[in-house]
Amino acid sequence: MFRKRSSLILCGTFLFVTWNAVLVLLLWGRTSPGQPGAGQLDPASMPTDDVVGDVIRVADSFELELEKQKEILSQILSHRSLWKPAKRKRVKVNVPSPPVIPILVIACNRVxxxxxxxxxxxxxxxxxxYPIIVSQDCGHTATADVIASYGDKVTHLKQPDLSDIPVRPxxxxxxxxxxxxRHxxxxxxxxxxxxxxxxxxxxxxxxxxxxxxxEYFRxxxxxxxxxxxxxxxxAWNDNGRDxxxxxxxxALLYRTDFFPGLGWxxxxEAWEELEPKWPASFWDDWMRQPEQRRGRACIRPEISRTLTFGRQGVSLGQFYDKYLKFIKLNSKFVPFTKLDLAYLQEDAYRTSFTKQVYSAAVVTYEDVKQGRLSGSGPFRLQYSSKDSFKVMAKSLGIMDDLKSGVPRTGYRGVVSFFYRGRRIYLAPPPGWSQYDPTWS
Incomplete structure (x- = not known):
């Protein structure tokens, strides 16, 4: 833009000087009528025998033209500010701040x-x-002292209502x-x-x-x-045993219809939906009911990003000794924020996953159990009823319980797991449409 403006100004100045030079030559040349170009002069400026009159007329014309040129030059000078390059304004680009994702630690009486x-x-x-918020129930002094020892590294909240809750006998x-x-x-x-x-x-x-x-949650x-x-x-895979x-x-991630918990x-917006009807007890199983899930899924990993070390709790170690203590915790850092996760979008994932499952070779339970599989897989092991699912799941070492008809880690009825180095899909027949809540 600066170069363009400078060129225009120089051209204007050059034309101004040239015009005046040509004007002087024309006026003072006193070209005779017979010379080439004489017929193009203004009759008022044609020379006559009256030399004094000619000089006066030439002077008047010159003065008039000079006033015009002075006006043009004045206009050029009035745009002197355009001769300098314009200062570029700094445009501020508003880069959105990364979201704050607090970590809420639910604590009670474990030091x-x-x-x-x-x-x-x-x-x-x-x-x-990632501010860390520790919410403590139970009023356990030793646990409170441990949390307090971290000072301002964590926010320590204390649940104020420690009373017993009236329940049926x-x-x-x-x-x-x-x-x-309640907590x-x-x-x-x-x-x-x-x-x-x-x-x-x-x-x-x-x-x-x-x-x-x-990185995973970010x-x-x-x-x-x-x-x-x-x-x-x-962050949890219910069947994520070593x-x-x-x-x-x-880096492999799945959609699942089963609410996993254990780091989630x-x-x-979801809490605003759930809070008004939050249950008095067994909140995690309540989350697995179709009225809460409403056909929605969760994301879960192939290899868990959390590991539980608390055998003692209200469940009295119900699953810990049999399943939980064998869960494999991921040890390799995966740069999830640099990966393309578009494959997890519902339509793309459903199409791809369904094709992969139902194009896999169908095998029998005996083939899987006795290691009679040939090839690298994957393989599809089909169940047709609640009982057949539970028998095969239990025998193969995956969790066999169902909540509102949904198996743990299941997506559209399919449970994906590794067995003796091969991918196995424990799946319902093709054409699956919905879960049966009576399968619980």
Whole structure:
């Protein structure tokens, strides 16, 4: 732009000087009528025998033309500011700030919460982006002292209502489950309403996290936000025992219709939907009911990003000795934020996953169990009823319980796992349409 303006100014000045030179030559040349070009002169400026009159007329014409040229030059000079390059204005580009994703640690009476907090603080990439909030129930002094020892590295909340909850006589032994549900409701209200966060990752005080725990949730946060067919992201694989997962695919992620828990992310919009009807007890099984799930799925990994070390709890080690203590914790950092996760979008994932499952070779339970599979797989093992599913699942070492008809880790009825180094899909017949809530 500057070069263009400079060229115009120079051209204007050159024309101004040239015009005046030509004018003087024309006026003072006194060209005779017979000379070439004489017929093109203004008759008023044609020379006559009156020399004095000619001089006066020439002077008047020259003065008039000079006034015009002075006016042109004045206009040129009035645009002197254009001769200098214009100062470029700095355009501020508003780069959106990365979202803050708080980590809510649900604590009670385990002093071993230190193991959970130490690992979170060791791996946390940013205190500003991942504030750690510890919500403590039970009023256990020793546990409170452990949490307080971290000072301002964590926010320590204390659930104020420690009273027993009135329950039916037959539920008296489940008092702990009622208190946990009450605590979850209070703690999540603190995060979303009092502290005004828009999302949260919930862990319990007996969980240890993987090296890429924060990276995992950071990458999946926008996926959860943008896809209404999802309602949570979990770090847990219920069938993620060592030997039951593919160690060569730590980046592999799935959609699942089963709510996994044990390190999971929730958005404020989902909590606003759930909080008014939050249950008095057994909140996790309540989350697995079709009325809450509403056809939505969660994201879960091939290899878990959390590991539970708390055998003792309200469940009295129900699954710990048989399943939980064998869960494999991922040890390889996966840069999830640099990966293309578009394959997790509902339509693309459903089409791809269904094709992969139902194009796999069909095998029998005996073939799988006795190691008579040829080739690298994957293979499809088909079940047709609740009983056939439970028999095969239990025998192959995967969790056989169903909640509202949904098997653990299941997606459209399919449970994916590794067995003796091969991928197995325990799947319903082709044409699956919906879960049967009576399969529980």
């Amino acid at each position: 071993t919460v230190r193991r959970c907090l130490d690992k979170l603080l060791e791996l946390r990439p940013s205190a500003e982006l 037959e539920h008296k032994k489940f008092q702990g489950y009622y208190k946990i549900s 979850y409701r209070w703690a999540l209200n603190q995060v979303f309403r009092t502290l005004s966060h828009s999302s949260v990752v919930i862990v319990e005080d007996d969980l240890e996290v993987a090296p890429d725990f924060f 990458a999946l946060h926008p996926v959860l936000q943008s896809d209404p067919s999802l309602w949570c992201v979990s 030997g039951m997962v593919d160690p060569g695919q730590p 992310m929730l958005l404020r």
